Amino acid sequence: MDVEYDEDFVKRLSSVAGEMNISAGTLGEKNKRLDHGTMIPLYYVNNYYSEYKAVRISISGLSFAEHYRFGKCIQKIAEEIDKKVVFIASGDLSHMLKDEGPYGYREEGAVFDRELTAAISNGNFLKLLNFDEEFCEVAGECGMRSFIILAGALNGRDVDSRLLSYEGPFGVGYAVAEFTIKGHNEERNFDEIYLRDEEERVKGLKKEEDIYVRLARRALESYVIRHKKIKKSDDLDNELLDNRAGVFVSLQLDGRLRGCIGTIDPVYSCIADEIIQNAISAGMEDPRFYPVREDELPRMIYSVDVLGVPEPIESMDELEPLRYGVIVAKGSKRGLLLPDLEGINTPEEQVSIALKKAGISPSDNYSIERFEIIRHK
Numbered sequence: 001m002d003v004e005y006d007e008d009f010v011k012r013l014s015s016v017a018g019e020m021n022i023s024a025g026t027l028g029e030k031n032k033r034l035d036h037g038t039m040i041p042l043y044y045v046n047n048y049y050s051e052y053k054a055v056r057i058s059i060s061g062l063s064f065a066e067h068y069r070f071g072k073c074i075q076k077i078a079e080e081i082d083k084k085v086v087f088i089a090s091g092d093l094s095h096m097l098k099d100e101g102p103y104g105y106r107e108e109g110a111v112f113d114r115e116l117t118a119a120i121s122n123g124n125f126l127k128l129l130n131f132d133e134e135f136c137e138v139a140g141e142c143g144m145r146s147f148i149i150l151a152g153a154l155n156g157r158d159v160d161s162r163l164l165s166y167e168g169p170f171g172v173g174y175a176v177a178e179f180t181i182k183g184h185n186e187e188r189n190f191d192e193i194y195l196r197d198e199e200e201r202v203k204g205l206k207k208e209e210d211i212y213v214r215l216a217r218r219a220l221e222s223y224v225i226r227h228k229k230i231k232k233s234d235d236l237d238n239e240l241l242d243n244r245a246g247v248f249v250s251l252q253l254d255g256r257l258r259g260c261i262g263t264i265d266p267v268y269s270c271i272a273d274e275i276i277q278n279a280i281s282a283g284m285e286d287p288r289f290y291p292v293r294e295d296e297l298p299r300m301i302y303s304v305d306v307l308g309v310p311e312p313i314e315s316m317d318e319l320e321p322l323r324y325g326v327i328v329a330k331g332s333k334r335g336l337l338l339p340d341l342e343g344i345n346t347p348e349e350q351v352s353i354a355l356k357k358a359g360i361s362p363s364d365n366y367s368i369e370r371f372e373i374i375r376h377k
Contacts, residue, residue: 001039001046006053009077013055016073023062023290024070037090037146045088059145063254064129067145068191071152078153089150091143093117093173101171103140112139113166113173116147120177123161125151126190133255134342141173150179156189158182198254199298211237212304212376215272216249216279221297223280232272240272246307247274248338248373249282251292253300259286262305264327264336275304304376305338310369319347324370328354335360339373 010026017024034042038056045052057074059067078085093116094109095102112135119127128148136144160180167174209217215236222230232241248262259282268274279302283292292300310327313319319326325339328351335358337350344350351368360366 001034001042003034003038003042003054003056006055009053009055009081012077012080013073016076017070020069020073021290021293022066022070022073023060024073041088041090057149059149063256064131064133064145064148065191065194065254067148068129068152068155068194071149072155072191074149074153075155087150087153089143089146091141091146093141093143093168093175095140095142095172097168097173098171103171105171106138106140108135108139109173112136112141113168113175116141116144117163117166117175120147120175121161121163123159123179125154125188126193129190129194151190154179154181154188155191156184156186158185158188195299202299202301205301208377209302210376211240212271212275212306213302215240215275216302216304217300219276219279220251220283220292220300220302224283224292224294224297229280230276232270232276236272240275241270243271244269245271245274247271247278248305248307249275249278250303250305250338251282251300252303253296258292258296258300259283259289261286262307262336264307264310264334271306302377305373306376308372308374310371312367312369316347316351316368319350319368319370321345321347321350324372326350326354327369327371328358328360328366329369330358330360330364330366333358333360340375 014025034056038054042054074087093113094106096104096106096109097113099105112131115127115131119125125148128144128151131144158181160182162178164176164178165174166176206217215232219230222228234241244266246263246265248260250260251258261278261281263274263278266274268277285291307325320339321344322340326337326347328335335354335356337344337354337357344353352362355362355366
């Protein structure tokens with residue numbers, strides 16, 4: 001199957017995404033060949049219509065909210081050009097609907113499919129944004145971000161929603177739906193509603209933050225807004241001013257990690273300075289993420305982990321992922337993984353990830369240490 005790309009649309013879309021500070025474009029494209037998620041819908045389209053140009057869009061590991069914003073970029077370009085535009089959101093629902101299916105059965109799979117098809121039937125795109133991402137992962141879905149980009153492309157529009165079919169004969173959920181635009185509706189600017197609700201939720205959490213977390217928040221907000229590094233104040237607790245320890249500061253945004261930087265051993269004169277510097281580094285220097293934007297700050301959730309003294313261990317039997325973090329070392333290479341992390345359930349997983357972070361081969365002769373933390377939220 002050969003498909004002609006609409007290169008003008010692609011260039012415009014990349015430009016608009018850049019203007020909206022969305023990490024999107026063509027630089028990450030590794031293969032111009034069509035994947036099955038594209039080929040299957042176009043196979044049926046081509047049975048009836050072939051005079052078109054295509055724009056193929058992949059999903060990313062960014063948050064649901066960012067995918068919705070990217071959908072709004074598509075809407076903007078579609079409204080500017082003198083062409084008819086059809087958006088096809090391709091992807092499966094849960095892969096975990098039957099014991100005999102390819103991925104087995106989980107109750108969350110059936111719940112996900114039921115709630116998603118209900119939201120599609122009602123055109124309730126706000127529901128899509130409010131799905132818990134961890135729940136979606138457990139449910140084994142693969143199409144959610146495609147559907148959310150579609151929702152963003154229909155932002156602020158009344159739609160006629162029709163769920164045409166749903167089935168899961170092989171343990172994988174398949175649905176077909178169509179949306180026809182009926183007109184404008186400012187009450188369906190769902191990203192604004194979601195962001196407003198999320199900011200209100202974080203306001204409630206801020207009231208419960210302890211002095212460690214408040215210090216981290218103040219440090220990053222000052223640096224992002226005023227480009228100034230704060231100084232520790234003398235009225236802080238003695239524990240913050242007199243003690244030294246390794247500290248990790250973690251950031252979460254829209255239910256996803258937004259940055260995490262820390263020190264295994266203390267670098268600064270006290271815990272307060274450790275928090276200030278690591279909060280700034282987590283927001284601005286974590287190489288996995290772009291620097292935190294000012295508009296993200298009201299929704300940012302912080303945690304501060306103060307590390308205890310590491311102790312050497314002889315085997316993985318002495319590790320407990322909920323209680324102990326792990327440090328692996330070989331020569332000058334060291335890798336650390338904090339305890340009590342989502343999705344990390346076994347010592348083997350802990351050590352494997354720490355080895356990868358350190359660049360140490362599992363076959364190497366390396367040492368293992370464990371440590372406890374005091375986590376502040």
